Amino acid sequence: MTADMHTAEPIPSAAKDEIDRLLATGDLFRYTSDNAPVAVLEKEFADMMGAKYALAVSSCSAALFLSLKALGLPRDARVLIPAFTFAAVPSAVVHADCQPVLCEVADNYRINIADFQAKLDDNISAVIISHMRGHTSDMDAIMALCDARDIPVIEDAAHSLGTTWDGQNIGTIGRVGCFSFQSYKLLNAGEGGILITDDADLVAQAVIMSGAYEHNWKKHPVLHDAFEKWQNKLPLYNLRLNNMSAVLVRAQLAEVPRRVKDGLRNHDRVATALDASPYFSVPAPLAPEQRAPDSIQFNMVDFTAEQAQDFVAHAAELGVKIQIFGASEDNARAFWNWEFIGPQGDLSQTRNMLMQACDVRLPARLSIDDCDKVANAILSAAAQVFDKAAQYGT
Numbered sequence: 001m002t003a004d005m006h007t008a009e010p011i012p013s014a015a016k017d018e019i020d021r022l023l024a025t026g027d028l029f030r031y032t033s034d035n036a037p038v039a040v041l042e043k044e045f046a047d048m049m050g051a052k053y054a055l056a057v058s059s060c061s062a063a064l065f066l067s068l069k070a071l072g073l074p075r076d077a078r079v080l081i082p083a084f085t086f087a088a089v090p091s092a093v094v095h096a097d098c099q100p101v102l103c104e105v106a107d108n109y110r111i112n113i114a115d116f117q118a119k120l121d122d123n124i125s126a127v128i129i130s131h132m133r134g135h136t137s138d139m140d141a142i143m144a145l146c147d148a149r150d151i152p153v154i155e156d157a158a159h160s161l162g163t164t165w166d167g168q169n170i171g172t173i174g175r176v177g178c179f180s181f182q183s184y185k186l187l188n189a190g191e192g193g194i195l196i197t198d199d200a201d202l203v204a205q206a207v208i209m210s211g212a213y214e215h216n217w218k219k220h221p222v223l224h225d226a227f228e229k230w231q232n233k234l235p236l237y238n239l240r241l242n243n244m245s246a247v248l249v250r251a252q253l254a255e256v257p258r259r260v261k262d263g264l265r266n267h268d269r270v271a272t273a274l275d276a277s278p279y280f281s282v283p284a285p286l287a288p289e290q291r292a293p294d295s296i297q298f299n300m301v302d303f304t305a306e307q308a309q310d311f312v313a314h315a316a317e318l319g320v321k322i323q324i325f326g327a328s329e330d331n332a333r334a335f336w337n338w339e340f341i342g343p344q345g346d347l348s349q350t351r352n353m354l355m356q357a358c359d360v361r362l363p364a365r366l367s368i369d370d371c372d373k374v375a376n377a378i379l380s381a382a383a384q385v386f387d388k389a390a391q392y393g394t
């Protein structure tokens with residue numbers, strides 16, 4: 001067995017007093033008391049990110065959905081998204097009564113800017129950039145293209161907390177940034193999400209639609225003018241976060257810099273080992289990008305489909321679970337499995353990438369020794385595949 005790559009980190013014990021208080025009082029709804037943990041989390045998260053406003057909600061999917069609704073897009077508006085993302089993204093678009101349009105993603109897991117530009121000129125009303133597994137696309141090119149056409153950009157930063165682009169926090173570059181507190185993300189509340197923006201009118205609408213019914217918006221420290229205008233004008237979707245989840249997240253905020261630093265150390269250790277072998281290539285980050293990974297993605301070099309399956313099986317025997325995005329059954333990150341949005345055209349570049357891209361969890365709490373074991377297991381699994389090929393003279 002190699003390292004334990006699946007157990008979450010413990011929640012810091014700093015959360016205990018607040019949890020006891022919530023247990024004793026039953027004060028779980030965010031709008032019962034003033035300065036509830038959810039409201040405090042919003043303030044702390046916005047400050048940490050350098051954003052004016054934050055709204056905590058039930059998931060990143062809810063944050064994406066509310067962002068689209070708060071942009072006031074008409075029914076059937078076309079929203080450009082990358083073809084490599086989690087199914088939650090096209091789902092949020094469908095939920096907002098809009099149409100997802102997919103653009104190609106290259107071998108390095110980043111948006112193909114030529115295809116993005118071509119599709120942007122095809123009647124697009126909004127863009128969601130998904131920083132998949134924390135890989136940042138060329139945000140300078142994307143923002144220049146979108147700003148020139150006055151097209152709003154939503155950043156799906158669910159899995160990118162702590163990443164920076166040219167020193168700026170991911171999630172603060174577009175009009176809105178959305179993050180997740182689901183257990184596989186950097187901050188773990190089991191479920192939850194948050195959106196950040198500097199746009200008072202947008203956040204006011206999102207706050208109301210998230211379920212700040214009647215005058216509950218008064219418990220948000222946002223310009224009240226922005227709220228009054230929307231009173232009774234918007235549907236309530238009730239996607240609020242509860243106080244217990246907020247307490248769990250708040251206790252972890254101080255851990256973010258350590259998790260980012262150790263996650264990057266672990267990633268780079270394994271990346272260097274894999275990239276040095278003839279079996280794999282590990283795409284480099286873009287120059288302005290400082291990553292915050294908690295997993296590693298790498299491409300198999302010239303594996304047949306059968307060799308790829310053998311490789312995954314050998315690695316599993318050695319204790320490392322690898323998923324090939326395009327080859328694991330019903331994978332939610334393979335666009336052809338998003339049957340709910342209908343057929344999506346060719347997208348062969350993304351398809352080819354998904355067939356060779358491997359995904360391995362690499363939590364920040366692993367030691368360097370653990371990381372070396374993981375890298376060695378992956379390399380041995382590949383060597384077993386190609387030794388067999390050599391024996392059979394293929």
Ligand SMILES: *Cc1c(COP(=O)(O)O)cnc(C)c1O
Nearest residue numbers: 059060061086088158159180182
């Ligand atoms: C996890 C994830 C989501 C969805 O987050 P939820 O909080 O589970 O809704 C969306 N996009 C990406 C890139 C993710 O990694």
